[in-house]
Amino acid sequence: MTRIFSGVKPTGHLTLGNYLGAVRRWLEADQCRGEALFGIVDLHALTVEHDPARVRRLSRQAATLLLAAGLEPERCVIYVQSHVDEHARLSYLLECTASDGELRRMIQYKEKGAKARAAGEGVRVSLLTYPVLMAADILAYETDEVPVGEDQAQHVELARDLAVRFNQRYGHTFTVPRATFPPVAARVMDLRDPTSKMGKSRQGGAGVIHLLDEPEVVRRKVMRAVTDSGREDRYDREASPGPANLLDVLAACEGADPVALAGRYTSYGALKRDVAEAVVELLRPVRERHARLAADPGQVDAVLREGAERARAMARPVVDRAYRNIGLLPAG
Numbered sequence: 340m341t342r343i344f345s346g347v348k349p350t351g352h353l354t355l356g357n358y359l360g361a362v363r364r365w366l367e368a369d370q371c372r373g374e375a376l377f378g379i380v381d382l383h384a385l386t387v388e389h390d391p392a393r394v395r396r397l398s399r400q401a402a403t404l405l406l407a408a409g410l411e412p413e414r415c416v417i418y419v420q421s422h423v424d425e426h427a428r429l430s431y432l433l434e435c436t437a438s439d440g441e442l443r444r445m446i447q448y449k450e451k452g453a454k455a456r457a458a459g460e461g462v463r464v465s466l467l468t469y470p471v472l473m474a475a476d477i478l479a480y481e482t483d484e485v486p487v488g489e490d491q492a493q494h495v496e497l498a499r500d501l502a503v504r505f506n507q508r509y510g511h512t513f514t515v516p517r518a519t520f521p522p523v524a525a526r527v528m529d530l531r532d533p534t535s536k537m538g539k540s541r542q543g544g545a546g547v548i549h550l551l552d553e554p555e556v557v558r559r560k561v562m563r564a565v566t567d568s569g570r571e572d573r574y575d576r577e578a579s580p581g582p583a584n585l586l587d588v589l590a591a592c593e594g595a596d597p598v599a600l601a602g603r604y605t606s607y608g609a610l611k612r613d614v615a616e617a618v619v620e621l622l623r624p625v626r627e628r629h630a631r632l633a634a635d636p637g638q639v640d641a642v643l644r645e646g647a648e649r650a651r652a653m654a655r656p657v658v659d660r661a662y663r664n665i666g667l668l669p670a671g
C-alpha cells in the first residue's frame with residue numbers, strides 16, 4: 340500500500356493555493372488510495388519571527404480546516420508535528436547526513452534570509468536547517484509519496500538525497516520518497532502580484548484568497564486581480580502571468596484544461612466573474628463545515644490526540660532503526 344505524508348505550517352490562514360496545490364489532493368489520497376498522514380507542521384512555523392499565541396491558534400484552525408475540507412480521521416492520520424517527538428529525534432541524525440552547502444542552496448533560505456537581513460533582523464539557525472526537519476517528517480513514516488505544491492519540490496528532493504545517502508552509508512533504513520504535483524495550479528500566484536506565489540504569510544493579503552473568506556471578499560479580490568493588455572483568448576504564463584493564473588484557478592475548480600478554457604473568453608471581466616463564482620462554490624462547503632466544527636474544539640482536539648498516538652506508533656520503529664544503524668548504542 341502506498342504511504343503518503345504531507346503537511347501544512349501554521350504561519351497564517353490557509354489559502355486557495357494550499358487548497359488547490361495540496362489539501363484537495365490529500366482528500367483523494369485519504370479516500371481512494373494508500374495510507375496517509377497529514378501533519379500540522381508547527382515546528383516549521385518557528386523559523387521566522389512568530390507570536391506564540393497566534394501559532395497555537397492557527398494550529399487548531401488548520402486542523403479544523405483539514406477536517407472541514409473533508410479529511411476523515413477514520414481513514415487517515417491528522418496530527419500536530421510537535422506532539423510526536425520522533426520528528427525532532429530523527430532530524431538530528433539527518434543533520435549529521437546533510438552538508439551545510441546543500442542547505443545554503445535552498446531557495447527559501449536565500450529569500451527569507453535576505454529579507455530578514457534587509458529588515459535588520461537576525462536569521463534563525465532553524466531557517467537554514469528546517470528542510471532537514473522536513474526530510475525527517477517524511478522519512479520517519481516510510482513515505483512513498485508526498486503530495487505538495489511546486490514550491491516544495493526542492494525540499495522533497497533533499498529528503499530523497501538524504502534517504503539515499505543514509506541508506507548507502509549505514510544500510511537500508513529509509514524508503515526513498517517522491518513528490519507528486521497537481522496537473523494544474525501547482526503554484527497558484529498572488530492575484531495582485533502574479534509573479535509571486537500566493538502565500539499565507541504574505542502581509543496585506545489583497546491578492547491572497549483565504550479558505551474562510553466570505554463570498555463577497557472572494558469576489559472583490561478576484562475582480563481586482565491584476566491582468567494586462569494581452570490577448571484575452573490566450574494562455575501564456577510568461578507574457579500574461581495574471582490571466583494565466585486566473586485560468587489555472589478556474590481549470591483547477593472545473594477539472595478543465597486552462598489552454599482550452601482561454602478560448603472561451605473575449606474579456607477579462609467575464610473570466611474574473613467565472614473565476615469568482617467557481618471559487619465561491621468550491622469553498623462554500625469548507626466554510627460551512629468549518630463553522631460547525633469550530634463550535635466544538637473538543638472534537639478537533641480528540642482527533643489530534645488520537646492522530647498523534649497513531650503517528651508515534653508508526654514513526655517510532657523507523658527512527659529506532661535509524662538510531663541503531665547510524666551506530667548509537669541502544670538503551671538497555
Ligand code: AQP
Binds near residue numbers: 487
Ligand atoms: N500558492 C500555492 N500554490 C500551490 N500550492 C501551494 N502550497 C502553498 N502555497 C501554494 C502548498 O500547500 C502546502 C502547505 O504549504 P505551507 O504551509 O508549507 O506553505 P505556505 O502556505 O506557502 O506558507 P507560507 O508561510 O506563506 O510559506 P512560505 O514559506 O513559502 O513563505 C504545501 O504542499 C505547499 O506546496
